[in-house]
Amino acid sequence: MRVQAFMFYGCAVFFLVTDVVYWLWSKDWTGTTALALSVGLAGLIGFYIHFTIRRLEKANAGPLYEDDPEGEIAQAAGEVGFFSPHSWWPLFVALGAASVSLGFVFGWWLVVFGVAATLMSCVGLVFEYYRGHFQH
Structure with a gap:
């Protein structure tokens, strides 16, 4: 899951650069504010995922199966939940x-x-x- 955290960090950096360029060219406060909020949202989600990964790695005493380069697909197997086969x-x-x-x-x-x-x-x-x- 570490890849997902860095994807959101990358989105935050992209939105930051876009926000600066947009502000310099347009001087529009509404669009600049919307892009700044996008920076904050992407950074917040990335931080949350990164923080959760660190906590899970400490609990599991090692990297998660998603981050293991030698990991097998079978490591991700497990019970997902119960879904009703027929319900009105x-x-x-x-x-x-x-x-x-x-x-x-x-x-x-x-x-x-x-x-x-x-x-x-x-x-x-x-x-x-x-x-x-x-x-x-």
Whole structure:
């Protein structure tokens, strides 16, 4: 992951050079400010990734498998997570969110209905595979 950190550092340097050239040629404060914010954002993301990599390397007592030149693809294998093979709940979440969006156009009563539908369908999505007292 160290490569990703240096990619963001490179983006920050590119935006910095672009920002200086843009300011010298245009004297436009809005574009200069937007590019300066881009410098800060790219630098912030690069710093965060670099800091996280250093912390993970200390916890693993060595470089990560992405940074190992002799690394194998099998080192990256592992459980990614559980994904529902068939679930209707995302459809209901989307319908509730669409009701909220349409409520801003047609009337506030539809917003209230859409928020209630979205919250109920989010609860259904979260607890779909929950086993215990609230099993459905």
